[in-house]
Amino acid sequence: MKIxxxxxxxxxxxxxxxxxxxQGAIRIRDIAYEEVLPEKFLELILLELKNARIVESVxxxxxxxxxxxxxxxxxxxxxxxxxxxxxxxxxxxxxxxxLIDSDLEHRALYxxxxxxxxxxxxxxxxxxxxxxxxxxxxxxxxxxxxxxxxDARVLPMVVPGNPRRREx
Amino acid sequence: MKIxxxxxxxxxxxxxxxxxxxQGAIRIRDIAYEEVLPEKFLELILLELKNARIVESVxxxxxxxxxxxxxxxxxxxxxxxxxxxxxxxxxxxxxxxxLIDSDLEHRALYxxxxxxxxxxxxxxxxxxxxxxxxxxxxxxxxxxxxxxxxDARVLPMVVPGNPRRREx
DNA sequence: AGAAACCCTACCAACCCTATAGGGTTTTAT
DNA sequence: ATAAAACCCTATAGGGTTGGTAGGGTTTCT
Numbered sequence: 001m002k003i004x005x006x007x008x009x010x011x012x013x014x015x016x017x018x019x020x021x022x023q024g025a026i027r028i029r030d031i032a033y034e035e036v037l038p039e040k041f042l043e044l045i046l047l048e049l050k051n052a053r054i055v056e057s058v059x060x061x062x063x064x065x066x067x068x069x070x071x072x073x074x075x076x077x078x079x080x081x082x083x084x085x086x087x088x089x090x091x092x093x094x095x096x097x098x099l100i101d102s103d104l105e106h107r108a109l110y111x112x113x114x115x116x117x118x119x120x121x122x123x124x125x126x127x128x129x130x131x132x133x134x135x136x137x138x139x140x141x142x143x144x145x146x147x148x149x150x151d152a153r154v155l156p157m158v159v160p161g162n163p164r165r166r167e168x
Numbered sequence: 169m170k171i172x173x174x175x176x177x178x179x180x181x182x183x184x185x186x187x188x189x190x191q192g193a194i195r196i197r198d199i200a201y202e203e204v205l206p207e208k209f210l211e212l213i214l215l216e217l218k219n220a221r222i223v224e225s226v227x228x229x230x231x232x233x234x235x236x237x238x239x240x241x242x243x244x245x246x247x248x249x250x251x252x253x254x255x256x257x258x259x260x261x262x263x264x265x266x267l268i269d270s271d272l273e274h275r276a277l278y279x280x281x282x283x284x285x286x287x288x289x290x291x292x293x294x295x296x297x298x299x300x301x302x303x304x305x306x307x308x309x310x311x312x313x314x315x316x317x318x319d320a321r322v323l324p325m326v327v328p329g330n331p332r333r334r335e336x
Numbered sequence: 337a338g339a340a341a342c343c344c345t346a347c348c349a350a351c352c353c354t355a356t357a358g359g360g361t362t363t364t365a366t
Numbered sequence: 367a368t369a370a371a372a373c374c375c376t377a378t379a380g381g382g383t384t385g386g387t388a389g390g391g392t393t394t395c396t
Binding site: 195196197211212214215218225226227228229230231232233 | 370371372373374375
């Protein structure tokens with residue numbers, strides 16, 4: 001998995017919106033200014049995030065963008081998959097599974113790819129926007145080795161009309 | 169990190185050479201035929217692997233390519249870094265470290281990137297060609313959940329004239 | 337009404353990916 | 367010696383992706 005410049009912009013914009021959660025809609029211009037992102041490019045990104053129902057827009061004067069769910073219910077994996085595709089280093093999880101089953105000669109290699117994919121997924125599925133914004137309450141010198149693991153977190157519901165279903 | 173088609177070809181070719189380790193040099197044509205790879209493209213890849221001192225060539229009639237080290241001393245990370253670059257999902261390890269130190273606003277995000285990179289590195293640094301070729305002695309139905317972890321393995325020495333040193 | 341703000345499509349330059357082509361050079365076998 | 371085998375190296379090229387820019391259309395608030 002590779003995170004592009006565009007993917008980084010998306011994550012930064014989402015972090016900014018998470019910081020201002022429940023403070024009303026924020027203009028593209030303000031997001032772009034605060035995060036130092038190209039405004040028109042950001043507009044395209046926010047449009048994608050809106051179509052994926054991660055953010056919502058408010059039109060007209062005083063309009064802008066805001067998160068559709070609390071930051072604790074938006075996983076980094078969701079954003080990255082949307083913008084940059086599957087987490088697997090080669091193909092996607094389904095494809096790898098099928099290769100593991102069919103290509104006997106190289107199955108051990110594809111299994112390693114799958115291991116890498118699973119490791120990345122484990123991290124990115126369990127980290128939400130809430131985990132990476134406003135870490136005021138976290139000691140500065142503290143290593144995140146253990147990481148406060150909020151496994152009691154509520155899983156985000158599957159939206160019925162969700163576009164682009166893909167396993168990886 | 170993203171593994172390209174070229175990277176996959178490289179890994180397949182190396183697996184093939186590992187299977188025939190200590191059986192003399194093998195012609196590009198034979199590697200290409202056995203692994204079903206485009207011959208001239210494979211030639212470029214092997215040239216890169218040779219310049220990186222991972223394989224060596226034997227010229228003239230009866231020539232071909234062979235591994236310079238036993239398969240157990242060639243890590244997958246080495247091949248992947250050579251062909252497809254850093255393991256980190258964004259930038260490389262050094263760059264991420266510097267961003268974590270300098271960009272206070274997004275350091276938590278970059279730390280997650282670094283976690284992903286470390287997870288991938290852990291797997292790919294510890295898996296060698298020997299681990300993924302000829303798994304005859306492994307039961308077919310067996311899941312590799314635990315994976316025979318050969319940590320007593322000797323670390324490959326650093327070659328002095330090694331071109332292209334990069335941390336990630 | 338009018339301005340603010342999102343919505344959407346098109347376009348574009350640069351770069352990368354995946355090769356292909358073809359001759360040059362070195363070495364071996366006879 | 368000599369021819370053939372085989373690697374060595376550079377050049378080229380089409381197609382796709384990346385990272386944007388441009389500009390007008392549409393909706394909604396005040």
